[in-house]
Amino acid sequence: MRTVRLRLLPSGAQERRLRKLADATARLWNELNYTRLMQFRMMGKIDFKGTEHEFYHKYKDKLGVNAGQVVRLSNWAWDSFFETLRLYRQGKLPRFNSKPSPPGFWKDKLLGKRRLIILVRNDRYYLEQVNGGEGYLVLKDWGLKIKYAGRVKWSGRQGMLMIKLEDNRWFAYVPIEVGSKPVRSNPRGYVMGVYEKVQIEKPRGSNKAFIDIGLNNLFAVVFNHSDTAILIKGSTIKAEYYWWKREIGTYQAIRDWLRNCGFKTWHKYHAFYLHAVFKRRERLRHYYRTAIRFLAKTLWQMGIDEVFVGYPYLVGQDNGNEYNVNIWWFSKIIRWLGEVLQEYGIRLNVVNEYGTSRQCSICDMKHENGRVKRGLYICQTTGIGINADLNAARNIAKRAGYEVPMPTKILGYMVTTNGVKPLTPKEGETTKTPKINPTSLR
Ligand SMILES: [Zn+2]
Known part of the structure; x- marks a missing residue:
């Protein structure tokens, strides 16, 4: 369906x-x-x-x-x-x-x-x-x-x-x-549409990928066959999310104030409020779908036939509306991801990721203060540092019964209004002037 x-x-x-x-x-x-x-x-x-x-x-x-x-x-x-x-x-x-x-x-x-x-x-x-x-x-x-x-x-x-x-x-x-x-x-x-079946492509290999979904890094991905890792930054999405959140909050406040004072004009601000709620959903939907399309295609090109994703366990963040919004988005993202992966013949498995961000993927211990500033996780046994979200992705792999090599090459990407752009500079290029071939990133 x-x-x-x-x-x-x-x-x-x-x-x-x-x-x-x-x-x-x-x-x-x-x-x-x-x-x-x-x-x-x-x-x-x-x-x-x-x-x-x-x-x-x-x-x-x-x-x-x-x-x-x-x-x-x-x-x-x-x-x-x-x-x-x-x-x-x-x-x-x-x-x-x-x-x-x-x-x-x-x-x-x-x-x-x-x-x-x-x-x-x-x-x-x-x-x-x-x-x-x-x-x-x-x-x-x-x-x-x-x-x-x-x-x-x-x-x-x-x-x-x-x-x-x-x-x-x-x-x-x-x-x-x-x-x-x-x-x-x-x-x-x-x-009558374009495709008669959901699966359009066949997997090109039998490698596995493991994904942690987050807010700073929308997707952090590690692989069982390679020491390459992928980070798709969520900064654009996060910025838009907070921008709309502020808009929505402002209209809501004006509306309620007018309403409490008995001014009929509150209707107008309620309309602004509803418009902002709609806009936020449409914008985020666009970003997420762009990121998911890009990720699915990249995974297919890397010969993946099965993906394991952690289902966020957001306990302790139950502050009403925000929590519900997050849960709603996470379930949507996972559903969309599953649907697009299916087009490439890639299977999606959902793993409960409870505790995967605190556990150390290097020595398996739970270090107090393991997660330090700026998204870095430091193993207190070996002293090795690893991106915190990639650490979580490696733990998801362990939970699914796979060992993955320590990532040494990290490919960074950013979701923008017109596609996903690489952050990792190639030879002769810098992050400031990313040269990309639009067809390869669709
Ligand atoms: Zn450790």
Whole structure:
């Protein structure tokens, strides 16, 4: 399964139509969720069938069979809530997980406005492509044919479409079961993209790579077959992250102040705030994806067929929002990495990295104050210094059962807005004027 994101470009009339449909969809979700929440609070359980019947029929005139998709998503959300709650009560969730909460409402808490989302069943829409970068999205139940922009990378059977308004832009998310043929009852439910299967390349060797994911070094990589190591610096990402964090904080503060003083203009600052949140996500997404594409290609060129990555164990940093943001990004990065590596036929394994940053990869001891300033780890037995993140990567290798040579050659890279650039100067070049061949770094 892969999801393709397309930007929708509706006309004025289409836009108004989309808003109405999305509002009805959100009302259905919220009303159904409210009824279920009340049942849960009063009886500790919910009547899936009864509520499903009631609300499906209330909305099927407006939304057609697509109302059923909202009900299904709600069922899924409640099912997984009950499952998590069960694990929580049995004490089977990791300690740092707080008590699970029931599914929420599609609503902006401050404005009280509904979040605009439309769900369309897999056989109630199709894409009409004009060329590789644009075409039309046809919504059969509502007689809409909306222009879209965006490249469809994958071919395969289409799943439930999700249309969302994000920062005043409409996006269509099309899930594609790559390589699957359409069912006979719905021959148009097939999206033609560039690739028919996820795996495009074959591994060129059987070497292993071990990755530590961090904030200073986005990726620190060591290998079992080579004393070369790779560091992809996260400084750009970190700088942008903090810049947006400050923007978001400022708008939030002005908004709350205006709101407390009873000024209506707080709405405007809330809009600025939401825009900044959206921008931050889009920018970071761009950087991470650029870095991941580059890393996957480099690993493939080095003959890697299997990668071990440490899953960050961020215990002790549980300061609410920041912690959640980090966890959210780490899971996203690992998922993206796995998806891109799959295109090269490289397997990804996730290793619990708890303690790998404190342990010494040279003598296996846990040195107090081993991690010293500026990202250097010094072994207090041998006196040898090693980059702290590469030390963690070597420990990840040990945890996976591999011995890796001590890195002697470190290739440094930096993620920029237009690609990944090497920091390690080659002959005749300096870090100040990096000469790169753009095609080799894509
Ligand atoms: Zn040591």
